[in-house]
Amino acid sequence: MTDVTTHEYDVVIIGAGGAGLRAAIEATRKGATVAIICKSMLGKAHTVMAEGGAAAALGNADPRDNWQTHFRDTMKGGKYLNDWRMAEIHAKESPDRIRELEQWGAIFDRTPAGLTNQRNFGGHTYPRLAHIGDATGLEMIRTLQERGIHSGMEVFMEYTVRKIFTNDGKAIGCFAYNRADGTLHVFKAKTTVLATGGITRCWEVCSGSWEYTGEGHALAYWAGAEMGDMEFVQFHPTGMIWPPSVKGILVTEGVRGEGGMLRNSEDNRFMFNYVPEMYKPEFADTESEALEWVQEVIDGKLATKRRPPELLTRDVVAKAINSEIKAGRGSEHGGAYLDISWRDEEDVRKKLPGMYHQFKELAGVDITTQPMEVGPTAHYVMGGVKVDPLTQETTVQCLYAAGEAATGLHGANRLGGNSLSDLITFGKRSGEYSAKAAAEMDGWEEIPQSEIDDIIAETLAPFNRKGGENPATVVNELRKMMQEKVGIIRTKDLLIEALDDLNDFAARGKTTSPGGSRIYNPGWHQALEIDAMVDISRMCTMAALAREESRGGHTREDFPTPNHSHWGKINSVIMMGESGEMVLEHRTYPPMRDDLKDLLDASDLHEEEE
Amino acid sequence: MGKDVTFRVFRGEPDEDGDSCGEMVDYTVEMDEGMVVLDVIHQIQTEHAPDLSCRWNCKAGKCGSCSAEVNGKPRLMCMTRMSDIEEETPAGQPVLVKPMQAFPLTKDLVVDVSWAYELNKTITPLAGPAEFDWNFQQNEADRVQEFRACIECMLCIDTCHVLREHKLFDEFAGPRFFVRLANLEMHPLDTEDRLASIKDEYGIGYCNITRCCTDVCPAGINITDNAIIPLKERIVTEYYDPIAWVAKKIGLRK
Numbered sequence: 108m109t110d111v112t113t114h115e116y117d118v119v120i121i122g123a124g125g126a127g128l129r130a131a132i133e134a135t136r137k138g139a140t141v142a143i144i145c146k147s148m149l150g151k152a153h154t155v156m157a158e159g160g161a162a163a164a165l166g167n168a169d170p171r172d173n174w175q176t177h178f179r180d181t182m183k184g185g186k187y188l189n190d191w192r193m194a195e196i197h198a199k200e201s202p203d204r205i206r207e208l209e210q211w212g213a214i215f216d217r218t219p220a221g222l223t224n225q226r227n228f229g230g231h232t233y234p235r236l237a238h239i240g241d242a243t244g245l246e247m248i249r250t251l252q253e254r255g256i257h258s259g260m261e262v263f264m265e266y267t268v269r270k271i272f273t274n275d276g277k278a279i280g281c282f283a284y285n286r287a288d289g290t291l292h293v294f295k296a297k298t299t300v301l302a303t304g305g306i307t308r309c310w311e312v313c314s315g316s317w318e319y320t321g322e323g324h325a326l327a328y329w330a331g332a333e334m335g336d337m338e339f340v341q342f343h344p345t346g347m348i349w350p351p352s353v354k355g356i357l358v359t360e361g362v363r364g365e366g367g368m369l370r371n372s373e374d375n376r377f378m379f380n381y382v383p384e385m386y387k388p389e390f391a392d393t394e395s396e397a398l399e400w401v402q403e404v405i406d407g408k409l410a411t412k413r414r415p416p417e418l419l420t421r422d423v424v425a426k427a428i429n430s431e432i433k434a435g436r437g438s439e440h441g442g443a444y445l446d447i448s449w450r451d452e453e454d455v456r457k458k459l460p461g462m463y464h465q466f467k468e469l470a471g472v473d474i475t476t477q478p479m480e481v482g483p484t485a486h487y488v489m490g491g492v493k494v495d496p497l498t499q500e501t502t503v504q505c506l507y508a509a510g511e512a513a514t515g516l517h518g519a520n521r522l523g524g525n526s527l528s529d530l531i532t533f534g535k536r537s538g539e540y541s542a543k544a545a546a547e548m549d550g551w552e553e554i555p556q557s558e559i560d561d562i563i564a565e566t567l568a569p570f571n572r573k574g575g576e577n578p579a580t581v582v583n584e585l586r587k588m589m590q591e592k593v594g595i596i597r598t599k600d601l602l603i604e605a606l607d608d609l610n611d612f613a614a615r616g617k618t619t620s621p622g623g624s625r626i627y628n629p630g631w632h633q634a635l636e637i638d639a640m641v642d643i644s645r646m647c648t649m650a651a652l653a654r655e656e657s658r659g660g661h662t663r664e665d666f667p668t669p670n671h672s673h674w675g676k677i678n679s680v681i682m683m684g685e686s687g688e689m690v691l692e693h694r695t696y697p698p699m700r701d702d703l704k705d706l707l708d709a710s711d712l713h714e715e716e717e
Numbered sequence: 718m719g720k721d722v723t724f725r726v727f728r729g730e731p732d733e734d735g736d737s738c739g740e741m742v743d744y745t746v747e748m749d750e751g752m753v754v755l756d757v758i759h760q761i762q763t764e765h766a767p768d769l770s771c772r773w774n775c776k777a778g779k780c781g782s783c784s785a786e787v788n789g790k791p792r793l794m795c796m797t798r799m800s801d802i803e804e805e806t807p808a809g810q811p812v813l814v815k816p817m818q819a820f821p822l823t824k825d826l827v828v829d830v831s832w833a834y835e836l837n838k839t840i841t842p843l844a845g846p847a848e849f850d851w852n853f854q855q856n857e858a859d860r861v862q863e864f865r866a867c868i869e870c871m872l873c874i875d876t877c878h879v880l881r882e883h884k885l886f887d888e889f890a891g892p893r894f895f896v897r898l899a900n901l902e903m904h905p906l907d908t909e910d911r912l913a914s915i916k917d918e919y920g921i922g923y924c925n926i927t928r929c930c931t932d933v934c935p936a937g938i939n940i941t942d943n944a945i946i947p948l949k950e951r952i953v954t955e956y957y958d959p960i961a962w963v964a965k966k967i968g969l970r971k
C-alpha cells in the first residue's frame with residue numbers, strides 16, 4: 108500500500124497565478140480555510156511573465172474612457188462571441204481591482220498628475236493599460252503573493268494535481284503528487300477553484316512555459332465539466348524568431364503601443380494594407396497620420412488623430428505577418444521587422460526595459476538602434492471551462508474556474524491587457540462565491556478508496572514501464588504536429604489528419620519510460636502530462652474542424668471569411684459523453700440587454716441577416 | 718553551428734544528514750546557434766537523462782527559476798549564452814554546472830529554498846491607505862520600482878558570504894530581503910516602521926558592503942547602494958544619532 112497524506116480545506120485552489128492568488132485572498136477574507144496548490148514555486152506562475160499591462164477603464168490617461176467603451180472594445184475584439192455578461196462585469200469592476208492592487212503595494216507608472224498611468228494597446232480605443240515598464244505581470248503576482256502569504260492561505264508549491272474527484276456531479280476534492288519528493292496527497296475540499304492558466308505548450312512555437320500543458324483544462328473535462336470555445340487560440344503576432352533557441356518568446360505589444368512599426372523585407376509598412384472593414388473608421392490610412400497619433404501620445408496629449416494599423420487586434424496583425432511571409436516578403440529569418448529605434452533611446456529603455464534586455468542578451472540586437480525580427484507565437488487560449496458569469500461556478504457543482512482556464516470574457520479573440528484584469532476581476536469572484544458555498548456545507552464528503560487507488564496506480568505506472576520512449580520525444584513530436592496541422596491557418600484535411608495523429612500520440616503516451624526515481628524527476632512529470640496534452644489538442648482540433656468560417660483566433664483556409672449569420676452567433680461546447688467519448692455541441696448565449704447592445708457598433712451585429 | 722559541447726553536471730541527492738552527495742557527470746550534445754545554458758540542459762534531458770532535475774519557467778530572465786552556478790559563477794541559465802560560456806571556458810575543458818551551494822540540495826540542480834519563503838512571511842506587510850484616494854509622482858515611484866524588479870532568483874543569497882560561508886540563516890535576512898524591506902520602508906503609501914526588526918531580527922549589521930550581491934543580480938538592482946546602505950543609514954539615525962535620540966525622547970520625531 109502506498110502512503111498518501113490526506114488534507115482537508117474549505118476551499119482548495121489549484122493554481123497560484125494572478126487568478127488563483129486573488130481567489131485565495133478573497134476566500135480567506137470570507138473566513139474559509141484555503142489551500143493553494145501550484146506546479147512551480149510560489150511567484151513563478153505564468154502571470155509573472157506578463158509584460159504590457161492590465162486593461163481597466165480608469166480614465167486616468169484619457170478621461171474620455173469609461174466602462175462602456177471598454178465593454179464595446181472587448182466585444183468587438185472578441186468578434187461578438189464573448190459572454191456579454193462577463194464582458195460587462197469585467198469592464199465595470201476591473202478599475203477597482205487595479206486600484207486595490209496599488210492599495211496592497213503595487214507601484215504602477217504614474218501620470219503627471221500622480222495617478223496610475225495607462226498605455227495604448229491593440230483594440231483599445233483609449234490608453235487603458237496600467238503598467239510598470241514592461242514587467243506588469245511581475246508587479247501583479249508579487250503584490251498578490253505578498254498580500255496572500257499574510258492571509259492565512261496554506262501554500263502547496265511544486266505539487267501537481269492529477270485528478271478532481273466527483274460524486275454525483277459534484278467536486279469533492281483532488282489528488283496531487285509532490286514534484287520535489289514524490290509524495291502523494293489527497294485534498295478533501297468543500298469547493299475547488301481551478302485557476303490553472305493555459306494550454307499553449309501544445310504548439311511548438313509558443314510563449315508559454317512547461318506549465319502550459321493544459322492539465323488544468325483536462326482536469327475539468329475529466330471531471331465532467333463543459334468546455335467552451337476551444338478552437339480559439341490566440342497566436343500573438345510578435346514572438347522572437349531568432350536565434351532558434353528563443354523562438355516563440357514574447358515581444359510585448361507594448362512595443363507597438365509605444366510607436367513600434369512593422370515592415371517587410373521591401374521596407375513596406377504593410378499593416379496599412381490589412382485594415383478590416385469593421386475597423387477602417389478608427390485607423391490611420393497614411394503613415395503621416397499614424398505618426399502624428401504617436402507624437403500626440405508621446406507628448407501626453409489626448410489623441411485626436413487615428414491610430415496606427417499596428418494597433419489592430421492580434422488576430423489581424425498575426426495573420427497579416429503570416430501573409431507577408433507566405434508572399435515571400437519575410438525578414439531575414441522568416442518574420443517581420445518591428446522597429447522602435449526611431450524613438451529616443453532613453454524612452455525605449457525606460458518604457459521597454461525588459462525588451463531591451465531580452466534582445467540584447469538573447470539575440471545580440473540593440474533595439475534602440477536596430478529593428479527586431481518577429482513572427483506569430485501561440486500565446487493564449489480564449490477557450491476553457493464554461494462558467495457562470497457571476498459566480499464562476501462550472502457545470503460541475505462546487506467546481507469553480509477563473510483566469511485563462513475559464514472561458515467567456517474574450518470570445519474569439521482576446522484584447523491585450525484584458526487577461527491580467529480578467530484574473531483579478533474573476534479571481535476575486537471565484538474566491539468569494541466558492542467560500543460562500545463552502546460556508547453553507549457541513550463537512551467533507553468521503554472520497555472512495557478505490558478511486559484513490561486507481562489514480563495512484565496510474566500516477567506511478569511510468570516507473571513500471573521499461574525500454575519505452577523518452578517522454579520528451581513524444582511531447583516534442585506532438586507539439587510539432589499541432590503547429591503544422593492545427594496552427595494559425597487551418598484546413599479540413601489537416602485537421603482530420605491531426606485527429607488521427609492524436610490517437611497515435613495517446614497510445615505512445617501510455618508506453619513512455621522516464622526511468623529514475625520519484626524525487627524531482629522531470630521525465631516522470633512529463634510522462635504524466637501527455638494524456639492531458641492529447642485531450643486538449645483533440646478539443647481544439649475538433650472544435651476547429653466544426654467551425655466552417657474564419658473568425659478571431661480561428662482561421663480556415665477553406666472557409667476564409669466570417670459567416671456572421673450562422674457561426675457569428677454560436678459557441679462550441681465540448682464535454683465527455685456517456686462512454687468517455689468527446690462530444691461537441693453548439694450553443695448561443697442568452698440575448699444581450701438592449702442598453703448594452705446600444706453601446707456596440709450596430710453594423711457589426713449583422714442582425715439584418717437573421 | 719553543429720559544434721559539440723561537453724557539460725559536467727552535478728547529479729546527486731542529499732544523504733541521510735542532509736549533506737549533498739553525488740558526482741559530476743559528463744554529457745556531450747550538439748549545439749545550435751544562439752543557445753543558452755538552459756537549452757543545453759534541456760538537450761541533455763532529451764538525449765541522455767530524462768530525470769536530470771532543474772527548474773525553469775519563462776526562459777527569458779523574468780521568473781527567477783533557473784538559478785545555478787555555471788563555471789563557478791551564480792547566474793540564470795536561461796540568460797547565459799553559450800557563446801559567452803565558450804569564450805570563458807578553457808579550451809578542451811567541460812562547462813561546469815552545479816546547483817546553488819548556499820541552499821540545501823533537493824536533487825541535481827534543484828535546491829530547497831523554503832528558508833526564503835518562511836522568512837518572507839515574517840516581514841511586516843505594507844500598511845496602505847484605507848480609501849482609494851492616493852496620489853504620488855513618478856519620482857517617488859522610481860525609488861521603489863527598482864526594488865520591485867526583483868525576480869526572487871536567490872542568486873544574491875547564494876553569493877553573500879554571510880549566508881554562503883557563515884550560514885547565518887537564522888540571524889541574517891540576506892540581500893533579497895533587504896531589497897524587499899527597502900521597498901516597504903521607502904514605499905510612498907506605507908505607514909509601518911520596520912527599522913527595529915531590520916536591525917535586530919534581520920541582522921543588517923552583518924553586511925559589510927562587499928557588493929558581491931549587486932554584482933550577480935540579474936535584475937540589475939543596485940542592492941548594496943540603493944537598498945542596504947540607506948537602510949543602514951536610517952538605523953544609524955534612529956538608534957545611534959544622539960540628536961535624533963533626544964529629539965525622539967522629547968517628542969519631536971516619531
Ligand SMILES: Cc1cc2nc3c(=O)[nH]c(=O)nc-3n(C[C@H](O)[C@H](O)[C@H](O)COP(=O)(O)OP(=O)(O)OC[C@H]3O[C@@H](n4cnc5c(N)ncnc54)[C@H](O)[C@@H]3O)c2cc1C
Pocket residue numbers: 121122123124125126127144145146147152153154155156157158159160161162243244266267268269302303304305314315318322323357486487509510511512523524525526527528530
Ligand atoms: C510572455 C507573456 C506575456 C503576457 N503579457 C500579458 C499582458 O501584458 N497583459 C495581459 O493581460 N496578459 C498577458 N499575458 C497573458 C497572461 O499573462 C496570462 O493569461 C495570465 O497570467 C494567466 O493567469 P492565470 O492566473 O490564469 O494562470 P497562471 O498565471 O498561468 O497560473 C497557473 C497556475 O496553475 C498552476 N497549475 C496548472 N496546472 C496545475 C496542476 N495540474 N496542478 C497544480 N497546479 C497547476 C500553475 O503551477 C500556476 O501556478 C501574457 C502571457 C505571456 C506568456
Ligand code: SF4
Pocket residue numbers: 876877878879891892923924925926927928929930931941945
Ligand atoms: S553587500 Fe552585504 S548583503 Fe551583499 S553580498 Fe556583501 S555582505 Fe552580503
Ligand code: SF4
Pocket residue numbers: 781866867868869870871872873874892893896930933934935936937938940
Ligand atoms: S535582488 Fe536580484 S539577485 Fe537577489 S533575488 Fe532579487 S533579482 Fe535575484
Ligand code: FES
Pocket residue numbers: 772773774775776777778779780781782783784793794795796
Ligand atoms: S527560466 Fe525564468 S529566469 Fe530563467
